Amino acid sequence: xxxxxxxxxxxxxxxxxxxxxxxxxxxxxxxxxxxxxxxxxxxxxxxxxxxxxxxxxxxxxxxxxxxxxxxxxxxxxxxxxxxxxxxxxxxxxxxxxxxxxxxxxxxxxxxxxxxxxxxxxxxxxxxxxxxxxxxxxxxxxxxxxxxxxxxxxxxxxxxxxxxxxxxxxxxxxxxxxxxxxxxxxxxxxxxxxxxxxxxxxxxxxxxxxxxxxxxxxxxxxxxxxxxxxxxxxxxxxxxxxxxxxxxxxxxxxxxxxxxxxxxxxxxxxxxxxxxxxxxxxxxxxxxxxxxxxxxxxxxxxxxxxxxxxxxxxxxxxxxxxxxxxxxxxxxxxxxxxxxxxxxxxxxxxxxxxxxxxxxxxxxxxxxxxxxxxxxxxxxxxxxxxxxxxxxxxxxxxxxxxxxxxxxxxxxxxxxxxxxxxxxxxxxxxxxxxxxxxxxxxxxxxxxxxxxxxxxxxxxxxxxxxxxxxxxxxxxxxxxxxxxxxxxxxxxxxxxxxxxxxxxxxxxxxxxxxxxxxxxxxxxxxxxxxxxxxxxxxxxxxxxxxxxxxxxxxxxxxxxxxxxxxxxxxxxxxxxxxxxxxxxxxxxxxxxxxxxxxxxxxxxxxxxxxxxxxxxxxxxxxxxxxxxxxxxxxxxxxxxxxxxxxxxxxxxxxxxxxxxxxxxxxxxxxxxx
Numbered sequence: 001x002x003x004x005x006x007x008x009x010x011x012x013x014x015x016x017x018x019x020x021x022x023x024x025x026x027x028x029x030x031x032x033x034x035x036x037x038x039x040x041x042x043x044x045x046x047x048x049x050x051x052x053x054x055x056x057x058x059x060x061x062x063x064x065x066x067x068x069x070x071x072x073x074x075x076x077x078x079x080x081x082x083x084x085x086x087x088x089x090x091x092x093x094x095x096x097x098x099x100x101x102x103x104x105x106x107x108x109x110x111x112x113x114x115x116x117x118x119x120x121x122x123x124x125x126x127x128x129x130x131x132x133x134x135x136x137x138x139x140x141x142x143x144x145x146x147x148x149x150x151x152x153x154x155x156x157x158x159x160x161x162x163x164x165x166x167x168x169x170x171x172x173x174x175x176x177x178x179x180x181x182x183x184x185x186x187x188x189x190x191x192x193x194x195x196x197x198x199x200x201x202x203x204x205x206x207x208x209x210x211x212x213x214x215x216x217x218x219x220x221x222x223x224x225x226x227x228x229x230x231x232x233x234x235x236x237x238x239x240x241x242x243x244x245x246x247x248x249x250x251x252x253x254x255x256x257x258x259x260x261x262x263x264x265x266x267x268x269x270x271x272x273x274x275x276x277x278x279x280x281x282x283x284x285x286x287x288x289x290x291x292x293x294x295x296x297x298x299x300x301x302x303x304x305x306x307x308x309x310x311x312x313x314x315x316x317x318x319x320x321x322x323x324x325x326x327x328x329x330x331x332x333x334x335x336x337x338x339x340x341x342x343x344x345x346x347x348x349x350x351x352x353x354x355x356x357x358x359x360x361x362x363x364x365x366x367x368x369x370x371x372x373x374x375x376x377x378x379x380x381x382x383x384x385x386x387x388x389x390x391x392x393x394x395x396x397x398x399x400x401x402x403x404x405x406x407x408x409x410x411x412x413x414x415x416x417x418x419x420x421x422x423x424x425x426x427x428x429x430x431x432x433x434x435x436x437x438x439x440x441x442x443x444x445x446x447x448x449x450x451x452x453x454x455x456x457x458x459x460x461x462x463x464x465x466x467x468x469x470x471x472x473x474x475x476x477x478x479x480x481x482x483x484x485x486x487x488x489x490x491x492x493x494x495x496x497x498x499x500x501x502x503x504x505x506x507x508x509x510x511x512x513x514x515x516x517x518x519x520x521x522x523x524x525x526x527x528x529x530x531x532x533x534x535x536x537x538x539x540x541x542x543x544x545x546x547x548x549x550x551x552x553x554x555x556x557x558x559x560x561x562x563x564x565x566x567x568x569x570x571x572x573x574x575x576x577x578x579x580x581x582x583x584x585x586x587x588x589x590x591x592x593x594x595x596x597x598x599x600x601x602x603x604x605x606x607x608x609x610x611x612x613x614x615x616x617x618x619x620x621x622x623x624x625x626x627x628x629x630x631x632x633x634x635x636x637x638x639x640x641x642x643x644x645x646x647x648x649x650x651x652x653x654x655x656x657x658x659x660x661x662x663x664x665x666x667x668x669x670x671x672x
Contacts, residue, residue: 010139014108017147018101024151024443025100028160028450029093031459034324035476039065039552040078040163041092047078048087055656062657066166073219074166092162099168100150100159106175107398108146112138113182114364114402117238141409144435148401153322153445154314158391160453161324166221167391173217174227174395180209181231185239188257203259206231210267222378223395225275228268229374230395235260237359237367283382287585291547292384293509294331299387301332303380304344306388311372313390314397315404315438317445323466325473326388327509348373368403372396408435456480464500471510474503479517487524497521505536512537516553523566534572541579551589554580558593562600573597588619592628605636616645623652627661634670642671 033042041047046063049056060079061072078092085091115138149155158168187202210228217224282288289295294302306329313321332341352373358366375396379385408431452462460473460480467473478500485493501521504514515537519529541550554576560566561573577594580586595611598604612629619625626649633642646665649658665671 009136010143013140013143014105014146017143017150018104020147020443021101021104021150022097024447025097025156025159025450027447028156028453029090029097030455031089031093031160031453032456033089034161034456034459035472036066036163037089037161039548040075042087047075048082049079052083055659058655058657062654066163067222069218069222071166071219071221073216074169074221077165077169078162089162092165093160096159096162096165096168099165099172100155103168103172103175104146104150106172106179107149108142109179110175110182111145111402112142113179113186114234114238114367115141115406117182117186118363141405144409144439145398145401145405148405148439148442149398151439151442151446152314152397152401153317153442153449154310154390154393154397156322156446156449156453157324157389158394160450161391164391167223167394170217170221170224171395173213173220173224174230177209177213177217177227178230178234180213181206182234184209185235189239203263206260207263210263214267223392225271226375226378226395228264228271229377230371232264232268233367233370233374235264237363237370279382283384288384290545290583290585294387296382296384298331298333299384300381301335301341301345302329302387303376304348305332305340307373307376307380308344308347309388310376310393310396311400314393314400317442319445319448320466322390322449323470323473324390324463325467325470325476327386327472328467328469328507329387331387362407364406365403368399368401368406371399371402373399375399404438405435408432457484469507471504471507471514474500474507475510475514475517478504478514482517482521485521487521489525489527505533510540511547511549512540512553513549515540516556519568520556520560520566523560523568526567529568534569534576538572538575538579541576542582545583545585546580546587546590550580551587551593554590555593558597562596570601573601586614586618588615588622588625591615591618592625595632596628599632605632608632609636609638621652623649623658623661626652627665630665631668634665634668637670639671646671 044063044065047060049060057076057079061076062070064071064075077095081092081095158164184202184205184207187205188199191199191202210231214224214227217227283296292299309321330338332338335342335345351369355366355369355373358369375393379389379392410428410431453459457480460477463473464470464477478497481493481497481500485491485497488494498518498521501514501518504510505518515533518533519537522529537553546554557566557568557573557576561568577590577597580590581594591611592615595608595615598611599608609629609632612625612632615622615625616629626645630642630645630649633639633645646662649665650662652658653662
């Protein structure tokens with residue numbers, strides 16, 4: 001025990017927290033792929049490079065189908081994982097876990113910096129009689145905050161759901177930037193008015209910490225754009241609000257330091273106004289919502305309930321709440337439908353008021369709540385995203401943990417009101433016992449979840465049981481049974497696959513994924529598909545515009561036919577394509593796959609060329625469509641058009657990533 005009172009105590013406890021987190025997550029590393037892992041990694045040949053040449057890596061970096069911004073840093077990391085260990089989810093999950101542990105270290109340093117920024121702690125730390133005890137207290141609280149955050153069950157999907165490395169990697173840069181910003185501001189405040197050089201260096205560190213990590217984080221995922229807002233919230237809660245008599249003349253300087261306000265004007269306000277000017281007209285256009293089951297209005301109403309749910313799921317999670325799939329959520333269509341919508345709206349308003357009220361009384365608690373609410377502004381407001389995902393709270397959960405632990409341990413109350421700060425908080429033992437109970441509960445639930453995630457079929461069964469009305473959960477269970485059946489009609493898993501997939505197909509709001517899986521399964525087993533499956537698939541495509549899952553389903557069927565693994569009736573495939581393409585503004589992917597089907601199966605070259613030309617016009621930045629169109633034009637004898645298209649492709653050859661494709665196309669006999 002002597003070790004715990006030495007200079008190595010911090011290292012000891014940090015290592016212990018990291019090892020505990022690693023041990024709890026370890027069983028989950030043996031799990032498989034899930035949901036968006038398939039289009040982003042498993043079925044994405046771009047992140048499965050055959051070599052590490054620069055053009056190949058550039059292709060990998062720009063291969064993500066998840067976003068127009070491509071998220072190149074995250075995609076490149078998947079490619080490097082693939083080069084090191086192949087398409088094995090174990091090593092990709094292990095990489096995610098290491099990123100999570102690194103983020104845990106950054107949370108420790110950030111929490112420690114924030115605690116040291118509290119006026120009373122900051123002043124008292126300069127007194128030799130109390131500096132050691134205060135430093136130890138700050139370190140202990142920071143370690144508890146980091147440990148709690150690493151153990152939170154809601155953060156599990158950002159680790160074991162491979163594709164959400166995008167989220168954890170983006171927030172690695174966010175946390176790094178905030179650590180640097182806090183260090184820079186503390187240096188500026190410590191310099192006072194008599195140390196201009198030190199103050200300038202602190203300001204330069206603030207500038208670098210906000211701008212560079214934001215830029216790097218955006219290469220992993222767009223959530224990194226929130227870094228300047230989080231830095232502003234730290235400024236609002238801890239620095240701008242301090243009184244001169246508490247931190248001497250330094251705070252007066254900080255209040256009048258025009259450099260900070262210009263910094264936030266440049267890195268926060270102006271980009272926000274530009275972004276809103278670009279985004280708002282788009283989200284107000286009805287076409288932005290045609291593939292969704294909600295409108296802008298019903299989305300905003302629904303998110304009032306969801307954001308409050310996130311608080312409960314973070315701090316008091318239940319097994320059924322953290323169910324991964326939430327497509328069975330009942331959308332709010334009015335303030336009283338359901339009635340919880342109005343109650344949630346009032347609850348959010350009360351939470352915002354409480355945050356402002358706590359600013360002068362418990363600034364760390366105010367900051368934590370402000371960070372949680374602020375983090376929801378990107379994904380829980382006007383963007384036409386899916387309504388719910390647990391991994392969106394990867395950073396938001398830090399805010400809640402910061403607020404809760406600082407309140408339970410009393411560190412939130414090193415505040416500007418001396419009378420309030422002087423009075424010790426009552427009920428110390430119950431508060432400490434509550435924190436210990438929460439830590440234990442979070443650890444056990446994370447351990448149980450990791451155990452479940454360690455076996456794909458066990459996870460599929462568990463998620464289907466948690467969300468019996470979720471089409472995605474039931475589809476995933478059926479797909480898992482299908483994989484285990486190995487397309488053997490006599491396998492014991494085959495009837496289970498039929499049962500789960502037909503249930504998924506019958507659920508309201510389901511995509512055509514389950515119908516596609518049923519048709520695909522029978523085709524692979526050389527059995528005829530039921531007419532009801534085709535009728536349901538085509539009816540759904542007629543009823544609403546094709547979404548991402550619908551496009552993926554049609555891609556699977558098309559690929560299966562072209563590869564001669566499936567003998568699907570042409571009239572059914574044509575009816576499905578025509579139903580999907582009848583809606584305005586079909587996706588480039590849908591047009592391209594129909595063009596490929598027309599070319600290879602229907603032998604209708606004119607239709608194939610026309611559809612590929614439409615795909616190119618819809619998404620001109622995607623080189624795959626250009627390459628396919630050039631091949632079609634060359635083979636059909638349209639040499640001039642093919643050469644013109646080839647010149648366009650050459651202009652897209654960033655970093656030589658298309659050298660091989662251009663070389664092969666240029667060598668086609670039809671283009672000589």
